[in-house]
Amino acid sequence: MAWWNGPALICIGTAPFAVIAFFTGQWAFAVGACLAISSYYGFYEYIHWCMHLPKARRVEKPWWFRKLNGHHLLHHRYMHKNFNVVLPLADLCLGTLMPRAKNHFAQAQGPAVPNVQPIA
Ligand SMILES: [Zn+2]
Numbered sequence: 001m002a003w004w005n006g007p008a009l010i011c012i013g014t015a016p017f018a019v020i021a022f023f024t025g026q027w028a029f030a031v032g033a034c035l036a037i038s039s040y041y042g043f044y045e046y047i048h049w050c051m052h053l054p055k056a057r058r059v060e061k062p063w064w065f066r067k068l069n070g071h072h073l074l075h076h077r078y079m080h081k082n083f084n085v086v087l088p089l090a091d092l093c094l095g096t097l098m099p100r101a102k103n104h105f106a107q108a109q110g111p112a113v114p115n116v117q118p119i120a
Helices: 005-024 027-052 063-077 089-094
Strands: none
Touching: 005 027, 027 063
8 A cells, every 4th residue: 555545544543533532522532542543554564564575473473363364365366355454354244254265276375374275
């Protein structure tokens, strides 16, 4: 993504909380939301970078990274599926979740890359 996408998404995500804070005077609410959204975005950028440039980092070892890496690998194969990188909840809710490939394809291999080929 372009450099300005991160700040723009953080501002868009924080805006509803800022509106609530404006009317309630609870600015800590908006600051907390901004910090949470910024952390989420920062984590997204970092693990996405690790997925595309694997170097056997510590973050690439846990089971959840391997699972998310397979999820994201399928996104690049099927561009209208598996949009979420960090938390596939929206994919589950919006019907874009794809746990395995529909057809066999030449997929990336590595210790942090699960087999996402069809079971049959
Ligand atoms: Zn990617």
